[in-house]
Amino acid sequence: MNVQNxxxxxxxxxxxxxxxxxxxGDRAPSVVFDALELLLATAEGDDLQLGVVGTDAxxxxxxxxxxxxxxxxVPARDVIEMCDAPAVVVRRKKQxxxxxxxxxxxxxxxxxxxxxxxxxxxxxxxxxxxxxxNGIDRPAIASMIPTRSGGKTLFLDVGANVDCTSDHLLQxxxxxxxxxxAAEGIEKPRVGLLNIGSEDIKGTDVIKVAAAAMESLPIxxxxxxxxxxxxxxxxxxxxxxxxxxNVALKTMEGTAxxxxxxxxxxxxSGTRARMGAMLAQPALRAFREQFNPGRYNGAPLLxxxxxxxxxxxxxxxEGLANALRVAVRxxxxxxxxxxxxxLSEWNEA
Amino acid sequence: MNVQNxxxxxxxxxxxxxxxxxxxGDRAPSVVFDALELLLATAEGDDLQLGVVGTDAxxxxxxxxxxxxxxxxVPARDVIEMCDAPAVVVRRKKQxxxxxxxxxxxxxxxxxxxxxxxxxxxxxxxxxxxxxxNGIDRPAIASMIPTRSGGKTLFLDVGANVDCTSDHLLQxxxxxxxxxxAAEGIEKPRVGLLNIGSEDIKGTDVIKVAAAAMESLPIxxxxxxxxxxxxxxxxxxxxxxxxxxNVALKTMEGTAxxxxxxxxxxxxSGTRARMGAMLAQPALRAFREQFNPGRYNGAPLLxxxxxxxxxxxxxxxEGLANALRVAVRxxxxxxxxxxxxxLSEWNEA
Numbered sequence: 052m053n054v055q056n057x058x059x060x061x062x063x064x065x066x067x068x069x070x071x072x073x074x075x076g077d078r079a080p081s082v083v084f085d086a087l088e089l090l091l092a093t094a095e096g097d098d099l100q101l102g103v104v105g106t107d108a109x110x111x112x113x114x115x116x117x118x119x120x121x122x123x124x125v126p127a128r129d130v131i132e133m134c135d136a137p138a139v140v141v142r143r144k145k146q147x148x149x150x151x152x153x154x155x156x157x158x159x160x161x162x163x164x165x166x167x168x169x170x171x172x173x174x175x176x177x178x179x180x181x182x183x184x185n186g187i188d189r190p191a192i193a194s195m196i197p198t199r200s201g202g203k204t205l206f207l208d209v210g211a212n213v214d215c216t217s218d219h220l221l222q223x224x225x226x227x228x229x230x231x232x233a234a235e236g237i238e239k240p241r242v243g244l245l246n247i248g249s250e251d252i253k254g255t256d257v258i259k260v261a262a263a264a265m266e267s268l269p270i271x272x273x274x275x276x277x278x279x280x281x282x283x284x285x286x287x288x289x290x291x292x293x294x295x296x297n298v299a300l301k302t303m304e305g306t307a308x309x310x311x312x313x314x315x316x317x318x319x320s321g322t323r324a325r326m327g328a329m330l331a332q333p334a335l336r337a338f339r340e341q342f343n344p345g346r347y348n349g350a351p352l353l354x355x356x357x358x359x360x361x362x363x364x365x366x367x368x369e370g371l372a373n374a375l376r377v378a379v380r381x382x383x384x385x386x387x388x389x390x391x392x393x394l395s396e397w398n399e400a
Numbered sequence: 401m402n403v404q405n406x407x408x409x410x411x412x413x414x415x416x417x418x419x420x421x422x423x424x425g426d427r428a429p430s431v432v433f434d435a436l437e438l439l440l441a442t443a444e445g446d447d448l449q450l451g452v453v454g455t456d457a458x459x460x461x462x463x464x465x466x467x468x469x470x471x472x473x474v475p476a477r478d479v480i481e482m483c484d485a486p487a488v489v490v491r492r493k494k495q496x497x498x499x500x501x502x503x504x505x506x507x508x509x510x511x512x513x514x515x516x517x518x519x520x521x522x523x524x525x526x527x528x529x530x531x532x533x534n535g536i537d538r539p540a541i542a543s544m545i546p547t548r549s550g551g552k553t554l555f556l557d558v559g560a561n562v563d564c565t566s567d568h569l570l571q572x573x574x575x576x577x578x579x580x581x582a583a584e585g586i587e588k589p590r591v592g593l594l595n596i597g598s599e600d601i602k603g604t605d606v607i608k609v610a611a612a613a614m615e616s617l618p619i620x621x622x623x624x625x626x627x628x629x630x631x632x633x634x635x636x637x638x639x640x641x642x643x644x645x646n647v648a649l650k651t652m653e654g655t656a657x658x659x660x661x662x663x664x665x666x667x668x669s670g671t672r673a674r675m676g677a678m679l680a681q682p683a684l685r686a687f688r689e690q691f692n693p694g695r696y697n698g699a700p701l702l703x704x705x706x707x708x709x710x711x712x713x714x715x716x717x718e719g720l721a722n723a724l725r726v727a728v729r730x731x732x733x734x735x736x737x738x739x740x741x742x743l744s745e746w747n748e749a
Contacts, residue, residue, distance in 0.1 A: 338662055
């Protein structure tokens, strides 16, 4: 697919300037260009200013795809691998695409950075270069999960901070509130604290203190919620520490895969079942599509002084395009200043 | 269904003596008698000595069911409610069915106690009366989960201890190992530590210390596992603290319910889908049955100086019968002395 001239001209618009990481993830850089083409083929790409940061190989791939006139190539010399230890590469690979992206974001040359690379490295580098917002000790990774009512729940932290204090949990709650308000347009997001029972007496001391303090935050705190409530649609933001959040997220993934395998086996278990499956195939496909993780791809790194979005390493073009849309929504909604306002209100109170 | 005379006589056998709680759970006491009838109707009930502890109302229900000759009624005056705070009732309702059951277990009158009541109260009362095994600081609740390969994985702790030290995790690993060996007949159970990545550098300090120490335990420690691995069948025991375990367990439950709802909706979404679902119904029913939580019902409370099994409050007769079978297996396998041997070997080393 070639980009047409009219969208080329539209590219000089003044919409969000989004920089993508040309490295990282299972299918870079081709999936990056596929995702960009998807966006550029529709009106939603019209006012976007798009760039890809990476090595010469990335620039060449961009040329070969005929995208060089529509997308800016930002040169970088190093590549962060999935197996790189974040604490090491943060200081060693200073010319990596992540470092270059974060520096350009800090300097105001771009509005957001999207990467499907090494999560720990992305967080460490972003934190080092962008710093955190005033009042935020630790940034969090937030994941969007589908709910029974057809909505979405923001779940954070899903892996950035294994040990959290009550204050960290409060900060996550404020950021989650601001995100759902700004990027998803929910006026009064209901915020819950993940616990092992709905009663006040449950949980660790950190959680009990956080729950008590959340009552006085300027948000709609609904109290303790449990693992079974994550999909209920009765809460818009669920807060927990990064260890628990990561385990819960991967347990969801494992449960879904396990059940999907079992269903597949059952539907292949005999002639009658196969015939039934054939008839129900369009419905089953729609069901699968509804829960396609790509639909919810794009995990905001919240609390940084800059908009950074993590795409799943295995995301396809549609999934990566969704991560890009998350970044676009954050920019358009002015998420950072909204979090800043909320934090200063809270600090003054 | 009435119990026949031949099984009545067989009841004087010398098999495991299992005492059930006549209170607690959604459908007590009728479901208790249903479950006992299920067992007594088959050969597996032949050598069991069975009792139900509860108030006069329980004794009357037993009479009415015609079970009084086959099952012993053990009187208790108090009932622990689901809403009772464990820390309160442990000292206040000393004549509850749980207290009476635990005391009789301690005194050697029965071999195991099975209850579908308030989990926290069951744990607190059992701990107070039975004490823990030598070398165990805190008992854990273990849950059995199905795996992709058709096997089972023991997951602990799923809620008894919200804060755990590395030593507690080591003790859970030893108990899980002993359980899978004794009750499930797995010669060398593979034991994993739940973490947020397979690398050694991941996780909290408590987990890093536990992982290093587990290497030197006399068990097949396979290292860190993740939430996605819980169903893989590549590990027989997964160890974590009770907060994380409880969240993971409830997240599984929530994910399964969410997906089942979605599937149902999809299969009702039109004539063609409905026809397909009708054809595939036997296969779909078998699929549902395979993952019926009742099949895995019966959570051992491990580390107590006595065999106590928790049944899910919503378990049906088949589910409760499974919890009873768990208790029977533990008794027959001599689980307590096996854990004791393992603990003294470890303490000497």
